[in-house]
Amino acid sequence: MDKRLVAFERLLNIMDDLREKCPWDRKQTFQSLRNLTIEETYELADALLEENLTDIKEEVGDILLHMVFYSKIASEKEAWDIADALHSICEKLIARHPHIYGDVEVKDEEEVKRNWEKLKLKEGKKSVLQGVPMSLPSMVKAYRMQQKTGTVGFEWENTDDVIDKCYEEFGELQEAVESGDQDHIEEEFGDFLFSLINYSRYIKVDPETALEKTNKKFKKRFEYIEKNAPKSLEEMTLTEMDALWEESKRVKS
Secondary structure, eight states: OOHHHHHHHHHHHHHHHHHHHOHHHHHOOHHHHHHHHHHHHHHHHHHHHHTOHHHHHHHHHHHHHHHHHHHHHHHHTTSOOHHHHHHHHHHHHHHTOHHHHSSOOOSSHHHHHHHHHHHHHHTTOSOTTTTSOTTSOHHHHHHHHHHHHHTTTOSOSSHHHHHHHHHHHHHHHHHHHHHTOHHHHHHHHHHHHHHHHHHHHHTTOOHHHHHHHHHHHHHHHHHHHHHHOSSOGGGSOHHHHHHHHHHHHTSOO
16 A cells, blocks of 8 residues: 555544544634644744745645644535545646646646646636635735736736836835825835745746845844844944944854
8 A cells, every 4th residue: 555645544543542532633623723723834934935845745744734634624514525625726727727637738837837827717706816815914915816827827027127116116115205204105115025025936036035144134133143142232332332332243153
């Protein structure tokens, strides 16, 4: 028997045991697990960013456990079970890959993505943006919305146009700052960020990943300042701290 099926069956059996015999597991509901699932997802995201294969394996297992848990609860409600969920995604994948399971021909990945969105609309989706979760972090949400609207042609023709839009939005932000109207400043700052996120798509950079790498770099360098400061930071001048900052750049991790 395929070792993958053996391992999956083992997890299903353990889930059955836990749901029957463990007081904590018996108590869990869709809502009580929700925040835990979000936490596990972020832990997987951290492991992916570090490309730590051992941690990725562990976090993938944790996520799989949660999916099995939700399926177990649903089966108890006689709504659906893990087999229904798996067959559902299989049917969706087959339907949305007619270039694999049908006679449609595509020339590249961009055409695959365009066809994917068209198929979703045929399935009853009212908007190409319908599949973007409202609870996504704002930067990720902006990036995904721009990706999706781009698949139907709602985007700039070239990178220069996007750069021009960034400069335009920055100019409007400066004017808002000069006006002193805080609500207007916030609005224009949001527009400027949105234009920068859009630019990231054209230069093939994931903005969330890029920002998180910068966050980690900032954290490492500032902690170097804290560790090597000859006196308390409050007593140091910015020039003194900046010297340590520059020093931190030359120190290998």
